[in-house]
Amino acid sequence: MSPLLAIIIILILTYLFISHIPHRDLIVQIPNEDDIESLREHLCNQGIPTYSKNMSSQGLIARRGGPLGEPSLHVVHQKDLSRAIELAKKYLEQ
Numbered sequence: 001m002s003p004l005l006a007i008i009i010i011l012i013l014t015y016l017f018i019s020h021i022p023h024r025d026l027i028v029q030i031p032n033e034d035d036i037e038s039l040r041e042h043l044c045n046q047g048i049p050t051y052s053k054n055m056s057s058q059g060l061i062a063r064r065g066g067p068l069g070e071p072s073l074h075v076v077h078q079k080d081l082s083r084a085i086e087l088a089k090k091y092l093e094q
Helices: 003-018 033-045 056-063 078-093
Strands: 026-029 050-053 072-075
Touching: 026 033, 026 078, 033 050, 033 072, 033 078, 072 078
Parallel strands: none
Antiparallel strands: 026 072, 050 072
16 A cells, blocks of 8 residues: 555544544434433333443543533434434423
């Protein structure tokens, strides 16, 4: 592999990492873990399985880097994403 190609690949990967491209399964990302947990329970009661990332010590180091490391909630099944986002907006507005 030529050095130029290696540099281009590194630059592309760096850009993708720092560009904060949202995950395709991301419902919401907020700094309050209690809100994430209560929303997770609400969506579970509505039949939408979810999982969280960056909770407690899991995201402690990542949070030092800014919002990218904030607690987030994700759908297990992609087909549930639009409904989960709609329900999350209504729930968080309460």
